[in-house]
Amino acid sequence: MTTETVGLFYMLTGAGPVVKFVMLLLLFFSITSWAIIFIKFRYVRKAFKESAEFTDIFWQCRNLSDAFSKAKALRTSPVARIFITAYMEMARDDGKDNKKSKIKRTKNTYFQTIGSIKRSLNRSIGVEVRRLVQLVPFLATAGNTAPFIGLFGTVWGIMNTFQGIGLSGSASLAVVAPGISEALIATAAGLAVAIPSVIAYNYFTDRIRVLDSELQSFSSDLLNIMERDIQKQMEG
DSSP, X not given: XXXXXXXXXXXXXXXXXXXXXXXXXXXXXXXXXXHHHHHHHHHHHHHHHHHHHHHHHHHHOSSHHHHHHHHTTOTTOHHHHHHHHHHHHHHHHHHHHTTSOHHHIIIIIHHHHHHHHHHHHHHHHHHHHHHHHTTHHHHHHHHHHHHHHHHHHHXXXXXXXXXXXXXXXXXXXXXXXXXXXXXXXXXXXHHHHHHHHHHXXXXXXXXXXHHHHHHHHHXXXXXXXXXXXXXXXXXX
């Protein structure tokens, strides 16, 4: 162990109970934040990769049924999942419409079918965005509160230091420096938790915004394609 590590360990063990509690709380924030960062980074990266892969496959497929079979193999892709939801909704309505006459189906159920597909797409997009956002707000909480928690520990430690100075009657550097250095560790720990949390939160927020935009764009294109397919089925 280096001299700096030994000194840091000595200061932590010699700190007061409030400062120790603050350090334990910051340790919890740090471990949780890094766990979320690793989990969400892998999930978002895979979601981007599979969504791009499915989008390429979708535009190469000749019909929606082929795209549906491909989408089932890319279940981590938000784009593939909303496509599966919309396709199954259209297939369900087609099954209902097959029981009706062609004229009645054309006049009365076309807008109902399109409306149900729109609603299923909107619900699916909402579910996907919530899944992407899940756990990310904790990073914002850690980034906003960790510096203040650390500052609280520092202020409390400095208060105890000055109280000790008053009791000992000595204000020499040898008496003041150890207590203040112990107190400042809490502020440093708070910043160490906050900085990566804020960076990760901004990164994930940007990535989620891009994915949400892609979902909205794909949803509009898919709805247009399904409308044309339904019209052809009713006219054919």
